[in-house]
Structures are given as C-alpha cells and as structure tokens.
Amino acid sequence: MAPKLAVFKLASCDGCQLTLLDCEDELLALAGEVEIAHFLEATSTVQPGPYDLSLVEGSVTTPSDAERIRQIRAASRHLVTIGACATAGGIQSLRNFADVDEFRRTVYAHPEYIETLATSTPVSAHVDVDFELRGCPIDRRQLIEVLTAFLAGRKPDIPDHSVCFECKRRGTVCVTVAHGTPCLGPVTHAGCGALCPAYHRGCFGCFGPSGSVNLPALIPVLRRDGMDDEAVERFLHTFNAPAFDKELGK
Known part of the structure; x- marks a missing residue:
C-alpha cells in the first residue's frame, strides 16, 4: 500500500502549498509513489488518517488552530512544517509585539465576533515536529528533497549555512x-x-x-x-x- 501524504493549512497565504503544486513534473512522479489523502489546494477528495507524512503550512493564531494542529499531529506518523509561518510564526507574528485587542477594535466593526490568540506562534510551540522547512515561500528543490527523504526513511539533506x-x-x-x-x-x-x-x-x-x-x-x-x-x-x-x-x- 502506498504511503499516505497529507497537506494542511493554518494561518497563511497558501504560497508554500502553491510551491508544491508548482513542482509539476516532480509532483506527477510523486503522485505515483504516494496516495495524496488530504490536499484541499489540489483536490476536494479527503481521506481520513492516519497519514504517513503530513505537511503543515501556516502559524497557530486561533484557539481552533491550536486544537486542529493537535489533531493533525495525532493522525500523522511524521509531521513537517513548511514555510516561515509554520516554522516561525510568519508576518502575522508581528502582532506579538503589539496589542491584538486594539487591532481587533480598529479593524473590525464587530470585534466580538473575532476569536483570535494574542500571539501567532510556530507549530513547534504546540506539538512535536519532525522537520522544519524554512522559507517565504519554501524552495521547491528543498521541498522535493524533504519529501523524498521521508519517503525513503532517511534524514533530509538540507544545509543550515547562510x-x-x-x-x-x-x-x-x-x-x-x-x-x-x-x-x-x-x-x-x-x-x-x-x-x-x-x-x-x-x-x-x-x-x-x-x-x-x-x-x-x-x-x-x-x-x-x-x-x-x-x-x-x-x-x-x-x-x-x-x-x-x-x-x-x-
């Protein structure tokens, strides 16, 4: 049975998921090796877990995000975060240095309907993560390396130099x-x-x-x-x- 791949989104712009779609020829080859069980950016077909590998884009910014990432972690054998939002909180983490309640009152006519956390935090602040792939957006070559590595059961060869x-x-x-x-x-x-x-x-x-x-x-x-x-x-x-x-x- 082919391993199950899932791709999830929290608070983000979808750019890192689009990087995966932009892989084109590589993605076609990958589709022949895995079963894409959950990837709403690409297909409406959704299969239940457990998943062999889950990619998560986006930061945790709401109580529902925090609960959802715990559910994703529980359903995933391996969990890899992709992009600056998922690995560091993203641009939306600028809220961490300001008054979120003031933003809410200023931007929304009915702030009482907006449920959000005071901070935007990376996924690793809430659950264990097997690997973090950096970037805004991520690099397609590094993404293919990470996918290939986890499917082959080895550590991704991603350099950490500057x-x-x-x-x-x-x-x-x-x-x-x-x-x-x-x-x-x-x-x-x-x-x-x-x-x-x-x-x-x-x-x-x-x-x-x-x-x-x-x-x-x-x-x-x-x-x-x-x-x-x-x-x-x-x-x-x-x-x-x-x-x-x-x-x-x-």
Whole structure:
C-alpha cells in the first residue's frame, strides 16, 4: 500500500502549498509513489488518517488552530512544517509585539465576533515536529528533497549555512562590501539561491536564522550602512520576526 501524504493549512497565504503544486513534473512522479489523502489546494477528495507524512503550512493564531494542529499531529506518523509561518510564526507574528485587542477594535466593526490568540506562534510551540522547512515561500528543490527523504526513511539533506555561502557559490559580489547595502545574508538560512543579492538587493531574511547566527556582530554593520535603531528593528521584524528576536535573547 502506498504511503499516505497529507497537506494542511493554518494561518497563511497558501504560497508554500502553491510551491508544491508548482513542482509539476516532480509532483506527477510523486503522485505515483504516494496516495495524496488530504490536499484541499489540489483536490476536494479527503481521506481520513492516519497519514504517513503530513505537511503543515501556516502559524497557530486561533484557539481552533491550536486544537486542529493537535489533531493533525495525532493522525500523522511524521509531521513537517513548511514555510516561515509554520516554522516561525510568519508576518502575522508581528502582532506579538503589539496589542491584538486594539487591532481587533480598529479593524473590525464587530470585534466580538473575532476569536483570535494574542500571539501567532510556530507549530513547534504546540506539538512535536519532525522537520522544519524554512522559507517565504519554501524552495521547491528543498521541498522535493524533504519529501523524498521521508519517503525513503532517511534524514533530509538540507544545509543550515547562510545565504553568504550561496552568494559565493554563484559568484555574486557581496552587496554589503561593494555597495554598503544593508543585508541579512550573513545570518539567514540558505535556500533561496541568494536571489536578492543576485539582483543587487540586500537579503531580507525570508528563510529565518541560519545554523550559526551572530546577530550582535551584524547589527553594528547595519548601523554603519545607514540604519538607525528603528530601521534595524523594522529590518528584522518581517517574515521571521520572533526567530530573529530569539537569537538576540529578547
């Protein structure tokens, strides 16, 4: 019997699920090796668990999310979180630094109908996770590697070095050294292929902190390149804000 694959969504934009659909030829080959039991982005057919491998996109932002992820974990032999929302809380985790009740009163005509948590948290804050695949969105090559690894019963071969390594590998001139452009590449997990530096832009940290992070050493460089304290904070508070704050001990 083919192993069962399930894909679930919590609070997110669906971008990481679309990355899986964009795999096209690889997805067709994968469909011949697994039974896609739950993937609402692709099919309305839903089969009950247990599932051999579940991919979860999105952060936990409501009480129902918290309950649902516990149910998914219970029904899954392996659970892999995909994308910045699921691995770090995502852009919506900016609420963690503000008053959610004030947002609710300001945005909604009837805030009493909105049920939400005070924070947006990664899946790993609620259940055990077997692997976290970073990115906003995730990289299709890394996704195929993770799927292949779990189906083969081995550990995924996903490097934890920084974006700087990818810049050097593709021969991209360092935008910070050459132009004084603020860049999070030295502290950001590789996986994007150093896309932004290749187009003369600084890295924005889409993939979260790398395996060896020295943020205290980078911040003076950002200040040297024209950023004040407020600008540095905004720079770090994007796709993976809680993860970078954690590296700073906040």
